[in-house]
Amino acid sequence: MTYRFRDLLALEPLTADELSFLLDQSKPFQEIQRHPLKKLATLRGKTVALAFFENSTRTRISFGTAASRLGADTMNLQAEASSIKKGETLLDTAFNLNAMKPDCLVMRHSASGATDYVARHLDIPVVNAGDGTHEHPSQGLLDALTIRDRLGTIKNLNVTILGDILHSRVARSNIHLLGKFGCRFTLCGPSIWVPPELEKIAPGTEIRCVYGMEEALEDTHVIMMLRVQTERLNDPPLSANDYILLYQLNAERLRRANCDAIVLHPGPINRGIEITPDVADGPQSCVLEQVTNGVAVRMAILYLLISGASESGTHPALEAKPKESANASD
């Protein structure tokens, strides 16, 4: 099996086999995160352009770390330092970056579809590091990897997503990935953030919208928290106090879920708003594993797209750890 796409723009068009392949490819890179020496030479001489047209800390650092651990160099563009404010169009900025001859463009943008749009015009692989409220594919993959490590499978789970789903690219990528493995989704949050149209965004996947936490957590295996993203809204439609009253994940509410249920959060966490500190730091929380897995997943993505775009090289992690990488679950 190989990855058949030039870019990674969204998880929606990928099949379960392709998604499994991406997850399996991430596994050896997870191993590398545990090594004392984490740097490989696989992409030595290659350059990854990181273009973040929207603020980001962890995703940008995660992709940057992934590139550098593969031996690649990075070029950094951040919106506030860019010429966007001088009136240059997105496409012109992309063409200029491309003229510096990177081997791959990792891009985040506040407009949904902006990465698709840029990818249509560039001849190098483009990785979507989050486009508006559409998708965040690497986050979906790292979440799935985390779930698979903790629960042993990503098949047929009950997954509850809590918060502002309407404006969440993380939720969409997770639905499109886990849905293809038979997971059932319960989406819960204030009704303005959880419109019933969400039930139909992934035909073939069972999705229901509910508005009470207790019902949403009943018998669930995976709880995905979302940050309350006030900056995405014209006006915050709910008071923080009301949100806490209705939708904060606390220890008592967590008991409604399966006893071995896990809690994910893409970060950054608003402690005391959507989640209480005891839950965020508790044994069911996977928050920091998600961050570690993020580097592994992004190494796999960069490796596949860049080496796939040139010629097929030896899998770097196969060199590093030949035996363990062969066993992939799911």
Added chain:
Amino acid sequence: MLLIKNGRVIDPASKTDAAIDVLLDGEKIKEVAPVGKIAAPQDVEVFDATGLIVAPGFIDLHAHLREPGQESSETIETGTRAAARGGFTAVCCMPNTKPVNDNASVTRFILDRAKTTGSVRVWPIGAASMGSKGEAIAEIAGMKEAGIVAVSDDGKPIATAKLARQVMEYCRSLDLTVIEHAEDVSLACGAVMREGVTSTRLGLRGMPAAAESVCVARDVQLAELTGARLHIAHLSARASLEQVRWAKSRKLRVSCEVTPHHFTLIDEDVAYDSHFKMNPPLASREDRKALIEGLADGTIDAIATDHAPHEPALKDVEFDRAPFGILGFETALALALEQLVATGRVSLMRMVELFTTGPARVLGVERKIATGQVADLTIFSLDQTWTYNVKESVSKSRNSPFDGRRFKGGPVATIVAGRIVERRG
């Protein structure tokens, strides 16, 4: 003199559908008679319309010609050439130019440019409010004297119910139609497409159908209050159509138009391509079905293009940032034939009505093929196949979602004031 012979004349005003010859003399129709019965002079120019439909000149109630102010996207010259190519003999141009057409001098400028550079008739629509800002009423009487045919703050609705009422009262006394771009701006705020499963899936901000129908409800109530002639522009939602039905059942002077893109495409066709971004946005599958029913049953009075050119530099950006609007002139008739007539949902007579007597009634003018009438005719084919290649468009812009579409039937010749201004093949 110009003799159009051997054609099949379809004239909704007289309910005529027959093999008829038409003799034009200068700006007027001189004679209309069964094929072969006109004794024309020797030196007459002859247009052989064998196998073609001869209809009264098409009127487009809704277009943006971008002059003055945005000539890099379109001019009156290029826009009217595109209109002629689309079979339109008269186009109503919306006032959202730079400056806004809110006083007689701008109206006169547009008419002067049309006279010197235009291919077809240009009928300006004046702004309802000064600068279309929704504060003071524009100089409507002065513009009427200069030649406007209706008023509108198109691009946005007349800002408040109070102002809409005042404009309607004023326009009733001036015998002008008020054309409303119906949109509740607070409901539509920041949206780039219709709200629904597709907008939710794509993560694009959607406006609900109610953003339109709430405003239509307001305006039909005000039409009843004031007795004004109200026309709803580019109606896209089933709920809005029901408001218009209600108004018509009350014998109010309310009419509406629908664009070819709204009866052809739906929100599910949107995929981050800004050529599918317009306002009102492409509606739901159910809305499209309702619009086609409304076109068939007479609730909808006219097909109007909302021709909205934007130069490539403006449209070739992120979906969120692209301006609303697409080209419309050159594909309107072909889309109507494809979507309405070829499917059997609308008769050919009714379709011609939607392009001719329908829009004429909205403006309070006549349109028919009879002796003494203006010599404006649209001649089209039902079976010639052709492909729309937007790169070959005479418009200055390229923003069409129909580029590369293959059509069966379309405009063949456009005759304005007795002159052939466009002829295909």
